[in-house]
Amino acid sequence: MDHMMKSLAAFGLNELWIIKIVGVSIATLLLHFIVAFVFRKLIKASKMTSSFWDDTFVVSASKPLPMVIWIVGISIVLKVIGNQTESEFFELTPIIRDAAIAIAFAWFFWRLITEASYRYLVQQQSRGETVDRTTIDALSKLGHLIVFVGTMLTLMQTLGFSVSGLLAAGGIGGIAIGFAAKDILANFFGGLTIYTDRPFIVGDWIRSPDKDIEGTVEKISWRYTQIRRFNKNPIYVPNSIFTTIVVENPSRMTNRRIKETIGIRYQDIHLMAGIVTEVKAMLQNHADIDTSKTLIVSFNAFNASSVDFFIYTFSHTTVWEAFHVVKQDVLLKIAAIIHQHGAEIAFPTQTLHISREDSPH
Secondary structure (H helix, E strand, C coil): CCHHHHHHHHCCCCCHHHHHHHHHHHHHHHHHHHHHHHHHHHHHHCCCCCHHHHHHHHHHHHHHHHHHHHHHHHHHHHHHHHHCCCCCCCCCCCCHHHHHHHHHHHHHHHHHHHEEEEEHHHHHHHHHCCCCHHHHHHHHHHHHHHHHHHHHHHHHCCCCCCHCCCCCCCHHHHHHHHHHCHHHHHHHHHHHHHHCCCCCCCEEEEECCCCCCEEEEEEECCCCEEEEEEEEEEEEHHHHHHCCCCCCHHHHHEEEHHHHHHHHCCHHHHHHHHHHHHHHHHHHHHECCCCCCCCEEEEEEEECCEEEEEEEEEEECCCCHHHHHHHHHHHHHHHHHHHHHCCCEEEEECCCCCCCCCCCC
């Protein structure tokens, strides 16, 4: 003990300053345990409420606030040591303290945005309500960007940099940066367009006739959109592409179309009118066909090996698998109607006519 006292005395610290340092350290430690205990109780209590905002706030503050307590406690200890030793090193304590507190607050707001986005999604899904993940993701990313930029500006101001001068110089430097990072900016604004106009959202099936792009949207970031092809391979499309191409969104279709041409034999042409009439009646009474949409069954063409009629109608379902079940049922019923009328579905045939001339005597 005497040896430690002598060592501290060498730095200009006496017993009174040691007591102050120990006292502040103990007070900081106790306050940390008290705050941690209170947060554990608050987290349990917030789970009992129906709103997710109290959970979000408490969980978000549960780690940054103890960090602030330790920052303040350590800064007081360093100030006590600095006042006693008069070392220039300890003059940086207020600057470091303010910077650390700014980081702690940024951490709190970052966690607040993340927790709010996650808990809102969970709450909406638990209620069985439709969730627009794209909008929530966009707002979350925008919030994180604002926190990051605000924190960087605050740190620069705290460390003595002139933020106003930097912003003024940014007008000139921004031009050079813009040319150097035009692709990044193009992708950023492309992502912003997707978030605002929402031609598609996460989970949609999209395709483009202009590019070899088709699949399910899995992720929309500020730089690229991740799409999962139907062969399960992922593709990563820069967002700037979507500002210059046509994008189809089959996920938002209201119906699926059945468009088929069916041919019967030429010798069955006298049965065509009855077949067409019965097929149309079948479609009009089919439970899975949307009769409020266009419904056409009509004799269409004299073909090389058949006389053709076509059907043009829409199903109620837009689900791919269910649609094919409906289409199969419709085609089988058409085949049965043709058979009931004594006709047959045509297939490519050729008729050879041989001319017989009288043989010379």
